[in-house]
Amino acid sequence: MRTKHCILAALLLCLAANMGASENGGCKLELKAEDSGLQSSSGKPRGAAVISGDPVTVGAFRLRFVDAKTGHALKPTKVTLAYGWKWLEYPYPEHAWGAWSDASDVIACAGTDADVISVPQFEVKPRGWYNGKYAKFPFAKKPSFSGIDVTVTLAECSSRVTIKPGDAGNLQGRTAVVKVDCHGQATVTYEK
Secondary structure (H helix, E strand, O other): OHHHHHHHHHHHHHHHHHHHHHHOOOEEEEEOHHHOOOEOOOOOEOOOOOEEOOOEEEOOEEEEEEEOOOOOEOOOOEEEEEEEEEEEEOOEOOEOOOEEEEEEEEEEEEOOOOOEEEEOOEEEOOEEOOOOHHHOOOOOOOOEEEEEEEEEEOOOOEEEEEEOHHHHOOOOOOEEEEEEOOOOOOEEEEEO
């Protein structure tokens, strides 16, 4: 009898998780920067971050996809959002004082049946794996938010566009319209 209750509870938890996923367009954290295979120059995993920048909260918003040439609505098979930041990496080949490197946390929205996807609120926590003298000299160089890379996968192609940091801060409750061009550059505009 106790086993049946445990199974029922597990099924209810799965159902609740799936309901939450459908409410936010099926979007969920797919990969954290620390889990992406990021390695040091010695070939070892970097481990936990040692420096943080100011966190940035990107409010919940919607993504709509249209064909750049025809204006017709598109229904992508997968949408990936990489919430990115830059951090000072040292040592870095050919750069005596280190160089800015990119890192990101990746959110994936799979099985999209609609031409509009609801993206949940996400807090970007810029972080880095070097906090030595070059992170402070000649001025402070903390990790900082660099924007959201949106990759749209269709049956015939993939396209990518970047939402800039200033635009990302104003997305709360708005719709970002991605104009997909399979043979050129995708663009993004914003609606209320």
